[in-house]
Amino acid sequence: MEHALKVIEFDAILQMLATECETPLGRQAALRVRPSVEPAQVADLMALTGEALETLDEGPPSLAGVHDLTEALKLAAKQAVLEGEVLARVGRYLEIADAVRAKLAKRNDRPLLRIRAQRMPDVPTLRTKIDRCIDAEGQVKDEASVKLGSLRARRATLQARALERIQSYVSGPNRGLLSDPIYTQREGRYVLPLKAENRGKIKGIVHDSSASGQTIYLEPQDVVDIGNELRAVEGQVREEERRVRADVSGAVGAVADPLLDGLDAVTDLDLALAKARLGSRQGGCLPKPLKGPRVKVVQGRHPLIDRAVVVPFSLDLGEGTDVLLITGPNTGGKTVTMKGLGLVVAMGQAGLMPCAEEVHLGCFSQLWADIGDEQSLQQSLSTFSAHIRTVAEALNGLKPGALVLLDEVGAGTDPAEGAALARALLLAFQRGGARVLSSTHYGELKLFATNAPGFMNASMEFDRKTMRPTYRLLVGVPGSSYAFHIAKRYGVADDVIEVAEAGVQPESRAIAETIAKLEQAEKQARAAQSEADRLASQLKRLEASLAEQEEQLESSRRDVRQRLAKELDEVLRQIRLEAAEIFEDLRKSPTQEGRDKARAKLRDLQNVGTSFVQEMKPKAPKLKPIAPPPQGLQRGMTVRVRGLGQTGTILEPPQGKRVAVQMGAMRTMVDVGHIEVIGGPKPEPKRAPTGAAAMMRHRAQTAQRELNLRRYRADEAADMLDKFIDEALLAGVERVRIVHGKGEGVLREIVRQRLKNHRGVKSFALASAEAGGDGVTEVVFE
Numbered sequence: 001m002e003h004a005l006k007v008i009e010f011d012a013i014l015q016m017l018a019t020e021c022e023t024p025l026g027r028q029a030a031l032r033v034r035p036s037v038e039p040a041q042v043a044d045l046m047a048l049t050g051e052a053l054e055t056l057d058e059g060p061p062s063l064a065g066v067h068d069l070t071e072a073l074k075l076a077a078k079q080a081v082l083e084g085e086v087l088a089r090v091g092r093y094l095e096i097a098d099a100v101r102a103k104l105a106k107r108n109d110r111p112l113l114r115i116r117a118q119r120m121p122d123v124p125t126l127r128t129k130i131d132r133c134i135d136a137e138g139q140v141k142d143e144a145s146v147k148l149g150s151l152r153a154r155r156a157t158l159q160a161r162a163l164e165r166i167q168s169y170v171s172g173p174n175r176g177l178l179s180d181p182i183y184t185q186r187e188g189r190y191v192l193p194l195k196a197e198n199r200g201k202i203k204g205i206v207h208d209s210s211a212s213g214q215t216i217y218l219e220p221q222d223v224v225d226i227g228n229e230l231r232a233v234e235g236q237v238r239e240e241e242r243r244v245r246a247d248v249s250g251a252v253g254a255v256a257d258p259l260l261d262g263l264d265a266v267t268d269l270d271l272a273l274a275k276a277r278l279g280s281r282q283g284g285c286l287p288k289p290l291k292g293p294r295v296k297v298v299q300g301r302h303p304l305i306d307r308a309v310v311v312p313f314s315l316d317l318g319e320g321t322d323v324l325l326i327t328g329p330n331t332g333g334k335t336v337t338m339k340g341l342g343l344v345v346a347m348g349q350a351g352l353m354p355c356a357e358e359v360h361l362g363c364f365s366q367l368w369a370d371i372g373d374e375q376s377l378q379q380s381l382s383t384f385s386a387h388i389r390t391v392a393e394a395l396n397g398l399k400p401g402a403l404v405l406l407d408e409v410g411a412g413t414d415p416a417e418g419a420a421l422a423r424a425l426l427l428a429f430q431r432g433g434a435r436v437l438s439s440t441h442y443g444e445l446k447l448f449a450t451n452a453p454g455f456m457n458a459s460m461e462f463d464r465k466t467m468r469p470t471y472r473l474l475v476g477v478p479g480s481s482y483a484f485h486i487a488k489r490y491g492v493a494d495d496v497i498e499v500a501e502a503g504v505q506p507e508s509r510a511i512a513e514t515i516a517k518l519e520q521a522e523k524q525a526r527a528a529q530s531e532a533d534r535l536a537s538q539l540k541r542l543e544a545s546l547a548e549q550e551e552q553l554e555s556s557r558r559d560v561r562q563r564l565a566k567e568l569d570e571v572l573r574q575i576r577l578e579a580a581e582i583f584e585d586l587r588k589s590p591t592q593e594g595r596d597k598a599r600a601k602l603r604d605l606q607n608v609g610t611s612f613v614q615e616m617k618p619k620a621p622k623l624k625p626i627a628p629p630p631q632g633l634q635r636g637m638t639v640r641v642r643g644l645g646q647t648g649t650i651l652e653p654p655q656g657k658r659v660a661v662q663m664g665a666m667r668t669m670v671d672v673g674h675i676e677v678i679g680g681p682k683p684e685p686k687r688a689p690t691g692a693a694a695m696m697r698h699r700a701q702t703a704q705r706e707l708n709l710r711r712y713r714a715d716e717a718a719d720m721l722d723k724f725i726d727e728a729l730l731a732g733v734e735r736v737r738i739v740h741g742k743g744e745g746v747l748r749e750i751v752r753q754r755l756k757n758h759r760g761v762k763s764f765a766l767a768s769a770e771a772g773g774d775g776v777t778e779v780v781f782e
Contacts, residue, residue: 001035003390004369004405008342012304013352020277022064025263026270033271035349039363043289044112045351048268050286051110052276053353061100063270065092066263073260076253081246085138090252090259091130097121097262100269113272119265121258126251133248140241148240151233158230165223166190169202177201179215189227191217272351279353283307287348290362293401293435294318295345300356302340303347313337313473317403318362321456323426323436325449326473328460334439335371337460337473338405341437342369345403364435366402368394370409387411391425400433409438419444430454566705574732633659633672642674703731709751710741717747721754728781729760735780737767742775751777 005011011031018030036042052060067089076082082090097120104110104117133144142149166183169192175181177198183190186207193215194202204220219227252259278284282303290296296319299312311333317324326334344354348361370390387408394404410422419442426445429436440446449455461472582601633639637650641661648663658669707724709717721738728736740747755764760781767776 001367004342004367005034005346007369007371008339008346008405009304010343010346013343013347016303017271017274017278017352020274020281021270022062022273023066023266023270024068025066025267026063026274028068029267029271030274033350033352035346035367036351037349037363037365042349042351042363046286046289046348048112048272049275049279049351049353051113052269052272053280053286055104055110055113056273056276056280060273061096061103063096063100063266063273066096066266066270067093068263069093070260070263073252073256073263076249077256079253080249081242082249082252083138084134084140084241084245087130087134087245087248087252088136088138091127091134092136093259093262093266094121094123094127094130097266098127100266113269116265116269119261121255121262123255123258126255129248129251133244140244144244145240148237148244151237151240155230155233155237158226158233162190162223162226162230165220165226166192169220174202184217186217186219188231189219190223191219194218275352282353282355284347284353284355285357285359286353287359287361290360292318292362293364293403293433294360294362295341295348295364295403295435296358296360297341297344297354297356298358300340300344300354300359302336303343303355305336311472312356313340315341315458315473315475317341317437318435320454322430322434322454323438323449323452324456324458324475325426325445326437326439326458326460327441327446328439333460333473335407338369338371338407338437338439342367342403342405364401364403365399366397367405368398368402368434369405370394371405371407395425395428395432398429398432398434402432402434404429404434404436404438406436406438409440410442411440415442418442423448426455573734633675633677638678640676640678641670642676647678703728703733705733705735706737706739708739709747710739712747714746714750718750718754721751725754725758725760725779733781735778737772738777738779739772739775740777742773748774748777755779 014031014033017033018027021027021030036045069086069089072082072086072090101117101120101122104113105120107114107117133141135141140148142152169175170178170181170183177194179193179195183192185191189207191207192202193210194217196209196214196216199206199216202218202220204218205224206216206218208217209215279286283301284303294317296316298314300314301307301310301312315324326337328334344356344359345361345364346367347354348359349363370387391406391409394402398404406425409425410418410420422438422440422442422445426436426438446457449457456475458473458475461474578601585597633650633654635650635652638647639650639661640647641663646663648661651660651662651667653659654672657672659672659675661668661670661675704724704727707720709720712720717740724736724738738751740751742748752764755761755777762780762782764777764779766774767778771778
């Protein structure tokens with residue numbers, strides 16, 4: 001399998017995978033990834049990647065900061081004292097482990113990630129100890145021990161005294177004895193640059209001299225005494241720091257085994273997340289499992305080719321097809337397709353996400369590949385010999401369920417013998433239970449694959465008009481090599497091409513012509529199928545549009561019925577109120593004149609009610625006359641097709657009783673009786689009723705019963721609310737709804753304050769959950 005992985009450039013995929021890892025351990029593991037041949041293990045790998053992909057959407061815990069501590073932990077287990085920087089890295093590792101465990105250890109919906117999170121070390125005592133003793137830079141903290149804090153304080157005091165004394169020489173009366181008014185250090189001791197002629201004028205120890213001998217570097221005696229004491233204290237500090245590191249290292253060594261196991265879990269988790277990140281970045285998919293060695297790819301892509309230029313391929317190998325034989329011109333994409341399929345299988349069985357819209361994958365037992373020129377000068381192997389050696393190794397080591405990729409099988413030798421050998425090899429692989437994807441230029445193999453059980457032809461499309469390959473894989477039809485066309489494209493003279501064509505055997509020419517005709521027929525069939533699919537899709541969209549319009553119409557009917565019922569209730573309420581006023585006036589003035597006025601008002605009120613009832617009755621629809629008449633229909637007229645509710649354009653004058661109409665992308669014949677020319681006379685507007693009662697009825701009918709304040713500023717919402725309440729009260733509306741949304745509650749508070757202080761409001765409250773909840777206030781007026 002290693003040779004096959006090299007040939008299909010699987011290592012390039014692993015390099016990309018390694019860049020997605022966050023830890024050194026993950027990157028090392030990424031470069032070691034290999035496809036599994038065990039179906040159960042492949043299923044687990046894909047399930048783990050699937051869980052990681054879901055975790056990416058939620059924001060996974062970061063693993064950056066976990067170093068490779070394997071050797072350090074093994075040393076700690078043997079009582080070695082670790083450096084402070086290493087202990088700081090252990091502390092960071094424990095911090096990340098706690099974060100991973102907190103996020104994933106209880107995710108029952110992610111069982112594979114949960115198992116790895118639960119393996120993270122849970123040693124809070126050790127983490128606390130490291131945090132107390134070691135800082136992020138690996139330095140031992142002052143508070144690591146009382147003794148260490150005291151020693152460091154003493155060291156600081158001595159350093160201050162030493163600086164004070166040495167500074168007194170630089171700025172004091174002895175300044176003139178110095179070459180320069182500065183001090184420096186030699187071997188960690190403070191010294192003065194004393195002129196050589198002043199030797200002996202300041203007591204002390206000479207540590208160095210300048211190259212010219214004019215200056216000596218002297219440590220004054222009083223500074224020597226302080227420096228000696230400082231050296232002693234610094235030695236005690238180092239010893240105490242080592243004791244602290246030894247203590248912390250011992251605590252690390254005591255739990256080295258769970259820490260090492262946790263590193264393995266971190267590696268697994270980092271690798272799984274990297275696979276998910278790479279797959280997401282490449283637009284890959286999670287393969288769906290199949291039984292047995294089979295692969296079905298829909299719109300697969302080679303992951304190492306730019307997505308903007310790569311041409312996807314689709315194929316199904318293993319379900320009734322043991323051998324898929326690809327033919328077509330050179331540089332037409334055969335090799336890319338074979339490598340692409342090999343990477344789909346290798347990536348899928350390694351837990352990676354193949355680059356495709358959809359992949360169905362059954363586990364293959366082996367992967368063999370013979371692709372490209374493997375000529376070896378060192379081993380005295382020709383191209384043919386190198387190919388045959390690789391193929392022989394595959395055939396001798398073949399297991400049932402293997403995937404075999406063969407590029408130009410049988411090429412590089414006598415064509416007749418090569419074709420016969422290629423057919424024998426393909427049959428041998430088929431008998432051995434392998435699934436084979438092979439390319440060839442041999443016409444004999446193309447004809448053989450047409451009728452052989454388990455064999456299927458495929459080809460790479462070639463555009464004869466542009467004389468260029470399209471790189472599309474066509475399954476089910478053999479392809480031509482187009483050698484003469486390609487030679488002509490690259491400048492070979494026409495007379496040379498004619499001589500070459502004349503030299504082709506009649507049988508070969510007949511085969512080539514038959515294949516070319518088959519290829520052209522397949523191309524036409526695909527074009528017809530594409531057009532049929534387009535029309536079917538268009539019909540489905542039209543049906544869906546009609547269904548949606550029907551649903552909208554029914555919804556409108558329900559809304560109208562509800563609105564009319566509310567309007568009727570409101571008009572009846574107004575009639576009852578006016579009738580009550582009439583009877584009250586009659587009671588107060590029981591004279592004949594009063595009775596006459598009451599009768600007149602009652603008649604007016606009855607007329608209002610009768611008029612409203614008449615308006616409520618459904619009216620028979622009046623069909624608009626066809627204008628112009630059928631004989632006047634002309635090309636280019638914009639019309640509406642009755643029954644469909646669609647507009648279109650007349651393409652040509654009527655033919656009999658039917659006319660051609662273009663509606664969007666659809667051209668159809670329509671009965672002229674269903675045609676209505678847009679722009680005909682509009683119906684005269686209905687005259688509005690007059691009178692006070694009619695005005696009140698008009699207000700009751702047209703008054704809005706809901707106000708939507710969302711997306712308005714607070715000042716705009718307040719003005720709109722005041723106007724809405726006034727209009728509702730004038731129209732006599734009993735209750736309304738105010739939609740202010742939930743949000744931060746600013747609009748809701750404005751609405752509450754306005755309603756609370758309005759005299760016309762009887763009550764108000766937030767709506768029920770079904771009616772909008774906290775985002776809606778329902779109001780009842782007096």
